[in-house]
Amino acid sequence: xxxxxxxxxxxxxxxxxxxxxxxxxxxxxxxxxxxxxxxxxxxxxxxxxxxxxxxxxxxxxxxxxxxxxxxxxxxxxxxxxxxxxxxxxxxxxxxxxxxxxxxxxxxxxxxxxxxxxxxxxxxxxxxxxxxxxxxxxxxxxxxxxxxxxxxxxxxxxxxx
Amino acid sequence: xxxxxxxxxxxxxxxxxxxxxxxxxxxxxxxxxxxxxxxxxxxxxxxxxxxxxxxxxxxxxxxxxxxxxxxxxxxxxxxxxxxxxxxxxxxxxxxxxxxxxxxxxxxxxxxxxxxxxxxxxxxxxxxxxxxxxxxxxxxxxxxxxxxxxxxxxxxxxxxxxxxxxxxxxxxxxxxxxxxxxxxxxxxxxxxxxxxxxxxxxxxxxxxxxxxxxxxxxxxxxxxxxxxxxxxxxxxxxxxxxxxxxxxxxxxxxxxxxxxxxxxxxxxxxxxxxxxxxxxxxxxxxxxxxxxxxxxx
Numbered sequence: 001x002x003x004x005x006x007x008x009x010x011x012x013x014x015x016x017x018x019x020x021x022x023x024x025x026x027x028x029x030x031x032x033x034x035x036x037x038x039x040x041x042x043x044x045x046x047x048x049x050x051x052x053x054x055x056x057x058x059x060x061x062x063x064x065x066x067x068x069x070x071x072x073x074x075x076x077x078x079x080x081x082x083x084x085x086x087x088x089x090x091x092x093x094x095x096x097x098x099x100x101x102x103x104x105x106x107x108x109x110x111x112x113x114x115x116x117x118x119x120x121x122x123x124x125x126x127x128x129x130x131x132x133x134x135x136x137x138x139x140x141x142x143x144x145x146x147x148x149x150x151x152x153x154x155x156x157x158x159x160x
Numbered sequence: 161x162x163x164x165x166x167x168x169x170x171x172x173x174x175x176x177x178x179x180x181x182x183x184x185x186x187x188x189x190x191x192x193x194x195x196x197x198x199x200x201x202x203x204x205x206x207x208x209x210x211x212x213x214x215x216x217x218x219x220x221x222x223x224x225x226x227x228x229x230x231x232x233x234x235x236x237x238x239x240x241x242x243x244x245x246x247x248x249x250x251x252x253x254x255x256x257x258x259x260x261x262x263x264x265x266x267x268x269x270x271x272x273x274x275x276x277x278x279x280x281x282x283x284x285x286x287x288x289x290x291x292x293x294x295x296x297x298x299x300x301x302x303x304x305x306x307x308x309x310x311x312x313x314x315x316x317x318x319x320x321x322x323x324x325x326x327x328x329x330x331x332x333x334x335x336x337x338x339x340x341x342x343x344x345x346x347x348x349x350x351x352x353x354x355x356x357x358x359x360x361x362x363x364x365x366x367x368x369x370x371x372x373x374x375x376x377x378x379x380x381x382x383x384x385x386x387x388x389x390x391x392x393x394x395x396x397x398x399x400x401x402x403x404x405x406x407x408x409x410x411x412x413x414x415x416x417x418x419x420x421x422x423x424x425x426x427x428x429x430x431x432x433x434x435x436x437x438x439x440x441x442x443x444x445x446x447x448x449x450x451x452x453x454x455x456x
Contacts, residue, residue: 016166016168017162017166022162038202039203053265053268054268055265055266055269057198058194062213063194063213126350127264128264130351131266131351
């Protein structure tokens with residue numbers, strides 16, 4: 001089957017039970033998508049599925065033929081210019097060990113790109129950030145980064 | 161852990177999907193959003209030999225009003241309901257509950273009908289389906305039947321759905337312009353399963369509460385409609401509803417029999433259900449009064 005990840009085709013041969021998260025890592029060589037709980041709780045495997053944030057451990061790769069998948073490797077434009085969410089994480093020190101970071105970046109990139117949503121308020125931002133687990137940095141720097149990225153993206157075309 | 165190996169079938173149309181279910185019965189599981197089924201497969205709590213992916217079935221993502229009912233197709237996802245899908249108060253009720261359903265990435269994939277099929281006793285959509293008297297359209301290769309939500313849920317994760325059946329649509333009656341609605345839930349953290357939840361829909365006409373419906377979730381093996389508790393406010397002037405809530409709480413406490421669990425004692429859950437129910441009914445009456453004022 002053919003997966004389209006970060007606008008690039010990957011022809012992979014995987015059994016039905018293989019998750020999108022494992023396929024991205026093992027078969028596409030895209031190890032930026034991390035695998036934590038494998039049951040949809042931690043969010044470290046979050047990727048964009050046709051632009052929306054999803055748990056890649058709760059999708060089988062066979063379900064994703066013809067879908068545009070975006071991973072953290074495809075977040076920076078041309079692989080060089082950091083995405084506003086990445087910039088904000090850098091500025092606010094919103095990561096420590098980094099395990100959860102790709103998931104948070106994709107969660108926020110997807111959530112903040114919502115076309116009709118406008119700039120989310122503080123309650124909405126907190127609700128979005130609560131989707132994923134971080135066990136070392138703490139949520140305050142992540143929230144600060146999310147706030148800044150939200151303000152920035154609300155003023156621009158938020159498409160990641 | 162990876163799920164046990166299975167045969168993957170992506171049906172192209174409804175007939176094909178129902179044939180797969182007819183052929184494999186208990187050994188087949190329907191995959192829609194997969195936000196409950198897939199974790200259960202990873203934990204080996206579910207070991208279907210055949211996984212029937214219905215995500216490519218045409219037309220099932222429709223949400224439309226037909227004959228006074230909001231019809232939600234099997235592929236309407238939670239996220240779609242974050243904004244009211246209809247102007248009727250039912251739309252506001254769905255949107256109020258949607259924010260309690262898991263987290264955003266779960267809502268992007270998970271489906272309304274899938275939640276009913278999974279039948280977690282704490283699930284928001286199961287509660288609303290019972291509260292408003294929804295009907296489920298169950299299709300199989302041998303035909304179609306329509307089952308009221310009140311008859312659909314049995315025990316935790318046990319429903320009237322036969323192994324060869326697929327929920328193709330859920331029909332929720334519109335509540336009408338005189339209705340007011342409220343949804344209340346308590347969970348340990350955002351996105352966690354409800355410890356208890358309550359859903360109320362009332363009507364205020366001629367300065368009186370003319371009808372009231374109330375249901376609670378998370379306090380029994382299935383969502384419970386509580387007509388006796390709801391009846392305590394019927395006939396009241398909206399301004400006097402607060403004085404009726406003590407009796408309403410007592411009716412709720414008498415009607416629910418939650419199980420003790422290590423984190424949430426039964427007494428606490430019972431008291432919580434009563435508080436949430438009283439709060440939901442009071443808020444629904446307030447909502448109806450506000451809507452009435454806005455119409456004038």
